[in-house]
Amino acid sequence: MGGNGKPGREILKTSLHLVDECHAVNEVRRVNLRQARPMITWKPPARDQYKVNVNGAVFKHRKKAGIGVVIRDKNGVVIAALSKSVNAPLDAVEVEAKAMEAGVLFAQDVGIREAVFEGDSLIIFKALQGEGEAPSSTHNVLAVTLEQASGFRSSYFSHVKRQGNVPAHLLAQYAKEVENYVVWLEECPSFLKHTCAQDLSVVSHS
Incomplete structure (x- = not known):
């Protein structure tokens, strides 16, 4: 050139x-x-309460659903965990409502009376708070959930995004291979140990 x-x-x-x-x-x-x-992660409950995280999963091809519940104390130690299979073709919101109900009932069975019930469904959270409307198919389940929760000495509902609800999500997915339900008491399921340890690591550095 x-x-x-x-x-x-x-x-x-x-x-x-x-x-x-x-x-x-x-x-x-x-x-x-x-x-x-900002990193979204599990946060411990205040005072001496327990946090009950719940999650639901839909397995369309099997026409069933799964529910996961994990109960941890203020130090992040797993007190109890539940993986439950639901043999019904529920949709995503319906199974989240059933998961919250299962969380409340499971906490009662374990003997907990002060709890924060947390899930990642904003629709269910708002409905339980009286701030929104959920599908009519969930109304009875939510009514039972509120009634049972009122029997605790203290209880309230909390919402967290999926990233802060991973252990409950893994338990719900685990239910795919569960015939009825599996319960862990005073132990952390082996497939949750890494995730729960990560939660504790973040909490300790925050």
């Missing part, structure tokens, strides 16, 4: 430098994005 050419080595060196600059800028952007997004 009438200009002065550059040696091949110089062109290669310049190109590699530009690639390094591009990688460095992208890495800074990734770090900034990670810092901008």
Whole structure:
């Protein structure tokens, strides 16, 4: 083009430098994005309450559903866990309502009387708080849940996103292979140990 050419080595060196600059800028952007997004994780209950996390799962091809419940104390220690199979073709909201009911009943059976009941269904949470409407198919289940929860010395409902409800989610998925239900008392199921340990690690550093 009438200009002065550059040696091949110089062109290669310049190109590699530009690639390094591009990688460095992208890495800074990734770090900034990670810092901008607050980590969503399990939080321990206040005072001497227990936190009861619940979750539901739908197995469409098997025409059944699964429920997971995990009860932890203020130190994050697993007090009890439940994985329950529901042989009915429930939809996502219906199984979340059943999961909350199961959480309340399971906590009663374990002997807990002060609890926070937490799930990741915003529809069910708002309905239990009287701030929203759930499908009519869940009304009876929610009514039973509220009635049973009123029998605790103290209880309230809480909402958390899926990332903060992983152990309950894993228990609900585990129910796919459960014929009826499985209960763990004063022990953490082996497939939850890593996730629960991560929760404790985050809590201890917060």
